[in-house]
Amino acid sequence: MRQIARETVLSLIATGIVVVLCCLLYPAAVYGIGQLAFHHQANGSLIDKAGEDNVSNPVGSRLLGQGFKAPEYFHPRPSAAGAGYDAANSSGTNLGPISDKLLNGAADDPNTKDVDESFAGIKQLVAAYRAENGLSEGTFVPADAVTRSASGLDPDISPANAELQVARVAKARGVPEESVRSFIARHVDGRDWGIFGEPRVNVLATNLALDRELPKQPAPAPSGAAGLAAAPQP
8 A cells, every 4th residue: 555655646746747847837938938039920920001010900910811802902822711711710622633623623513502512623713813914815824823722821922923913903003013013022032041932922911011112093083074173163
């Protein structure tokens, strides 16, 4: 009995030590290091309309994609997260590279009226991307423009993808294409540490900067209306 009691006490002491180390000291150390060395990232990389770090009044996170659809903004890559860009339902399509559904899509089954089974494949997404951006039939479309990421929340697009959207964005904002092209060149993020990953454009941060640097211009008034406005009143 004495041996059993001794082993029980040692087990309880060992359990207490492990609990203190793994459940208290280790999480506290990780939290402290994160807050001191990586404060912005540890708090979700949240930013406000000015593109500044802001936890109390954010418009989004640099780490999570959002569904921009207006023509005056750069659009993200397609998403399979819920209904699209749903941070509570992060997911990809789980379709392999030779999947017929991934390549050719799937139409609704007329026999299941209550279930939306349609799925836009790469062919449909390529056609829609070219039409949306006024591109010719033979224009090469970057893979990230027509494929969904594994998370469905990818916040970045490739510089090539952004370049193909320049004409649409410039037209919608009423500014020269060269101004938008120069703007994009200034907002390309390089490889991490100079060697990891690929150059990329953060869609949320770039669109926020776009509103600040190249705001949408008002449509010009018709010449007839301008003439009537300038005419002297009787």
